[in-house]
Amino acid sequence: MKAFYLMQNEVQHYAWGSIGKNAFIPRLLQLSNIGDKPYAELWMGTHPNAPSRCAETGRLLSELIRENPEAALGNALAAGSSSLPFLAKILSVSGILSIQLHPAEEDAVHLHQKDPEHYPDRGEKAEIAVALEPLQALAAFPDPPQLKTIIQSYESLHFLLEELDFHKKRLEIHRNISSKIIEITRTPELLDTLLQDLKREILGKPTQNDNESLFLKLFDSYASDAGLIFVLLLEYHQLEPGEALYLKPGEPHAYISGNLIEAMVNSDNVIRVGLTPKFKDPENMLNCLRSSDSSALLSPLQNRYVKSYIPDTEAFRIHLIEMNCAEMPWNGLNNPAVFLCLKGEYILQSQQDVLTVQSGQSVFIAAETTEFIIKSKKDSQAVLYQSAY
Numbered sequence: 446m447k448a449f450y451l452m453q454n455e456v457q458h459y460a461w462g463s464i465g466k467n468a469f470i471p472r473l474l475q476l477s478n479i480g481d482k483p484y485a486e487l488w489m490g491t492h493p494n495a496p497s498r499c500a501e502t503g504r505l506l507s508e509l510i511r512e513n514p515e516a517a518l519g520n521a522l523a524a525g526s527s528s529l530p531f532l533a534k535i536l537s538v539s540g541i542l543s544i545q546l547h548p549a550e551e552d553a554v555h556l557h558q559k560d561p562e563h564y565p566d567r568g569e570k571a572e573i574a575v576a577l578e579p580l581q582a583l584a585a586f587p588d589p590p591q592l593k594t595i596i597q598s599y600e601s602l603h604f605l606l607e608e609l610d611f612h613k614k615r616l617e618i619h620r621n622i623s624s625k626i627i628e629i630t631r632t633p634e635l636l637d638t639l640l641q642d643l644k645r646e647i648l649g650k651p652t653q654n655d656n657e658s659l660f661l662k663l664f665d666s667y668a669s670d671a672g673l674i675f676v677l678l679l680e681y682h683q684l685e686p687g688e689a690l691y692l693k694p695g696e697p698h699a700y701i702s703g704n705l706i707e708a709m710v711n712s713d714n715v716i717r718v719g720l721t722p723k724f725k726d727p728e729n730m731l732n733c734l735r736s737s738d739s740s741a742l743l744s745p746l747q748n749r750y751v752k753s754y755i756p757d758t759e760a761f762r763i764h765l766i767e768m769n770c771a772e773m774p775w776n777g778l779n780n781p782a783v784f785l786c787l788k789g790e791y792i793l794q795s796q797q798d799v800l801t802v803q804s805g806q807s808v809f810i811a812a813e814t815t816e817f818i819i820k821s822k823k824d825s826q827a828v829l830y831q832s833a834y
């Protein structure tokens with residue numbers, strides 16, 4: 446195999462994406478003639494819903510990997526992966542995404558068997574989101590005592606606390622509250638009245654917090670949507686560039702606005718519970734809900750040129766690289782990687798190959814290319830997605 450393959454990737458035009466020639470993805474890819482389609486996600490990987498190709502030959506990256514599994518995947522192959530173990534993305538969010546969560550492995554197997562149309566993948570999905578510009582997101586329920594205080598501050602939500610034992614495990618508390626919200630969606634008139642009451646209560650407060658401002662902003666577009674209640678209860682995060690969230694399987698979340706890097710296990714399973722006209726699946730949201738004690742915020746390890754975002758799965762890492770006319774050696778540790786130049790220009794150099802990578806270009810790096818050098822021109826930024834088996 447060659448050391449480096451320039452990639453050709455697909456864009457997903459989901460409705461919540463950014464529109465116009467100043468949108469992040471068209472700017473990054475230097476596209477003209479983009480019309481008025483939203484540019485939501487750039488996918489780099491082998492997922493069949495938008496598979497990447499080798500730019501030079503037009504062949505699918507998945508075919509190249511299938512023909513050279515050991516060289517392309519290295520340790521990831523030994524760990525049981527027959528394609529790229531992660532899916533690398535850029536997201537550009539201008540309207541809020543649905544309130545969603547992703548299933549853990551045991552749930553994904555079951556969901557895929559029962560409903561392959563809505564759940565195309567068998568594997569679990571965890572994801573890291575790194576802000577490239579200020580990013581707003583909702584992620585995970587707060588600790589039970591804090592959640593109780595929030596609920597108590599809205600008279601119309603007091604029913605969520607009825608017969609709720611706060612000595613129980615946090616997952617049981619979060620599930621109990623979610624199930625009461627979902628229960629009320631079965632009676633649309635009740636839900637409408639509740640949402641109107643909540644709106645009145647929020648407008649009656651002297652000031653509104655971030656969750657409440659978002660609730661009011663979304664109210665007219667999502668009337669009769671129980672997602673609005675989750676907007677008040679989930680933790681609101683305001684991330685600066687370089688700050689990150691790690692969303693484990695089963696953690697509810699929604700990105701609100703901003704441009705971000707995302708890496709995830711190679712899966713497209715999404716369980717939606719609100720704020721979307723797409724298929725909602727509240728029953729499975731309850732079944733697949735998980736609740737972690739640790740914060741969703743993920744601090745990177747920082748060395749000279751690199752911030753590394755390391756989750757507790759070996760399937761993926763994100764390395765955000767910022768260099769100014771510099772060079773550094775990199776050891777891929779026999780794992781596959783995808784390199785995307787975000788700004789400036791880089792040169793990748795192994796013993797056998799050299800490749801210049803310009804802003805917006807991405808490269809598949811075979812696992813057997815363990816040692817290579819990353820050189821940058823002035824003021825350059827890149828992201829290296831990699832597994833670490």
Ligand SMILES: [Zn+2]
Nearest residue numbers: 545547572698
């Ligand atoms: Zn997600």
